Amino acid sequence: MNVLNFAHAFFSDGAHWHGYDGIPTRFSEHVQYSLEALLIAAAIGLPVGLLTGHYGRGGNALALVATAGRALPSFGLLVLMFIWLGFGMLPVMIPLVVLAVPPILVTTYEAVRSVDPSPVDAARGMGMPEARVLLQVEVPVALPLILSGLRTAAIQIVSTATIAAYISFGGLGRYIIDGLYQRDYEKVIGGATLVAGLALATLAVFWAVSRLTVSPGVRRSG
Amino acid sequence: MIRIDGVTKRYPDGTVAVDRLSLEIPDRAITVLVGPSGCGKTTTLRMINRMVEPTEGSILLDGRDIRQQPVNTLRRSMGYVIQNAGLFQHRTILDNIATVPRLLGWTKQKARARAAELMERVGLDTALAKRYPYQLSGGQQQRVGVARALAADPPVLLMDEPFSAVDPVVRKGLQDELLRIQDELGKTIVFVTHDIDEAIKLGTKVAVLRTGGRLAQFAPPAELLSAPADSFVEDFLGADRGIRRLSFFPSRELELQTEPIVAIDAGADRLASRATAPYLLVTDLDGRPLGWSEPDRLTAGAVEPDRLLDFGRPFVPGTDSLRTALDGAVLSPTGWAVAVDGEGRAVGVVSQQVIGEAIRAAHGRVAEQADVGAGR
Numbered sequence: 137m138n139v140l141n142f143a144h145a146f147f148s149d150g151a152h153w154h155g156y157d158g159i160p161t162r163f164s165e166h167v168q169y170s171l172e173a174l175l176i177a178a179a180i181g182l183p184v185g186l187l188t189g190h191y192g193r194g195g196n197a198l199a200l201v202a203t204a205g206r207a208l209p210s211f212g213l214l215v216l217m218f219i220w221l222g223f224g225m226l227p228v229m230i231p232l233v234v235l236a237v238p239p240i241l242v243t244t245y246e247a248v249r250s251v252d253p254s255p256v257d258a259a260r261g262m263g264m265p266e267a268r269v270l271l272q273v274e275v276p277v278a279l280p281l282i283l284s285g286l287r288t289a290a291i292q293i294v295s296t297a298t299i300a301a302y303i304s305f306g307g308l309g310r311y312i313i314d315g316l317y318q319r320d321y322e323k324v325i326g327g328a329t330l331v332a333g334l335a336l337a338t339l340a341v342f343w344a345v346s347r348l349t350v351s352p353g354v355r356r357s358g
Numbered sequence: 359m360i361r362i363d364g365v366t367k368r369y370p371d372g373t374v375a376v377d378r379l380s381l382e383i384p385d386r387a388i389t390v391l392v393g394p395s396g397c398g399k400t401t402t403l404r405m406i407n408r409m410v411e412p413t414e415g416s417i418l419l420d421g422r423d424i425r426q427q428p429v430n431t432l433r434r435s436m437g438y439v440i441q442n443a444g445l446f447q448h449r450t451i452l453d454n455i456a457t458v459p460r461l462l463g464w465t466k467q468k469a470r471a472r473a474a475e476l477m478e479r480v481g482l483d484t485a486l487a488k489r490y491p492y493q494l495s496g497g498q499q500q501r502v503g504v505a506r507a508l509a510a511d512p513p514v515l516l517m518d519e520p521f522s523a524v525d526p527v528v529r530k531g532l533q534d535e536l537l538r539i540q541d542e543l544g545k546t547i548v549f550v551t552h553d554i555d556e557a558i559k560l561g562t563k564v565a566v567l568r569t570g571g572r573l574a575q576f577a578p579p580a581e582l583l584s585a586p587a588d589s590f591v592e593d594f595l596g597a598d599r600g601i602r603r604l605s606f607f608p609s610r611e612l613e614l615q616t617e618p619i620v621a622i623d624a625g626a627d628r629l630a631s632r633a634t635a636p637y638l639l640v641t642d643l644d645g646r647p648l649g650w651s652e653p654d655r656l657t658a659g660a661v662e663p664d665r666l667l668d669f670g671r672p673f674v675p676g677t678d679s680l681r682t683a684l685d686g687a688v689l690s691p692t693g694w695a696v697a698v699d700g701e702g703r704a705v706g707v708v709s710q711q712v713i714g715e716a717i718r719a720a721h722g723r724v725a726e727q728a729d730v731g732a733g734r
Contacts, residue, residue, distance in 0.1 A: 252444075254441070255445060255446050256444075257409075257440060257444060258438060258443075259444075261404075261407055261409055261438035262434065262457055262458050262461065262506075262507075263430035263433030263458070264457075276446075277448055351447075351448035351449070351490070352490060353447045353448045353450070353490030
């Protein structure tokens, strides 16, 4: 049997479509973990990235944080947090957030830093308050790059959120972990396919958001 | 009036950008700050809207220290135009121009109506209103920059090398447009440039700054050209300041000769009566110049326009300067300049010698006035 047959067998089995271990439940759990982790990471990464980018300071410190964050293995962190903090959502969220903050932070910083300085100078010279210079002049121009940082983070979260299952949480990782344990390869392949599908859906969402929020003037000239 | 009073800008590393500069910038006129790079001209301009704070000294606007009002209130009362325009690429042309009115709390509708009015004022087609900056040429972008600075009708306009990044033809158009707008609006304009020709063309008064931020000379352009304060100013003005100075002398008093002008259909007797002139200017039936010819090469009824000598560039006596007239004479192979009216019809010709005499006379008058001015 090849991979496609496994996948087909998994998805055509009616038992996989309802109940607490059904695809809709696992899927929405996965989406929920991913969204939570992305929101927390954005709440940390965006403000810090915007401010450091705006004032042009702290680039070296950011690079350090980013490298450190990327060097930490998510799975190792999960086990470590589980041992320290015990059972709960926190040991799952920490590795996901640690994974997602560096791309958001570094891209946002670079995005704001790379905005053409002359409109910023013009805005200040016309008497625009500093907060509006950042939000109304720099951010709209930096938006495509900022969104690409969020997108990278979101994709990484979606694929890594499978590890939540390792410490008995739900999500699509459940199928992969359980499937491996039960030697039920239909389940493993089915779970992996769903994770990949969700990652693609995430890409589509970001494409749509960017179409809606990025000004045509920036999109075309960028 | 803007008064710059003993202003120094020293940076923490010890560099002095502006050194004890004092200037009185007249109202409703264009004051140009000009000098080589590193002379502190941009720093000086940026101190007027407090983009740079002076280390010493003060700047007064209508007698009040500019630090007495909130910085953003001050900046909104001064239009600001920079090199490359600095437009907001995510906003339409109309919304770019409406920026300061919006900051002042105008409704979107009122701000946009005002913006549309300004597009016309600076010579932009209102069809461009919904476009984005990347869809405009450099010259059009710079016009938007000027419109944006004028949007809230500020009494003061600060312009930092606004026309440096566009090609010479577009630059000339923008300069002419600025002069025209200034005739209509009468703003107090401070204009920074490194281009002495631009300074002389636009400035009511020109401040020449030298490296290290010190004032070398502050005078009207004609005075700058006739009496540079020192060798630095003289060098900065360039080699042909004598010729450029002629721009300030009108050509209207030149004595024009009409005898050497003949129409293309002139008869043999008419040609014969003009045969003493060294050259004759042949015009078409409407009186527009076609070219020069020696009298004995002309045959009545058989003038071939292609075989005539080039007549150079004609000048308009009422509006053009002696510089244009002299240029016309130098360009013409005969050494005679052609004067035309507004419609391009020849009204007379004038030789280099006559223009030379007019230049000497004009210099004499300036010297006389200077003597009177000095109380002698």
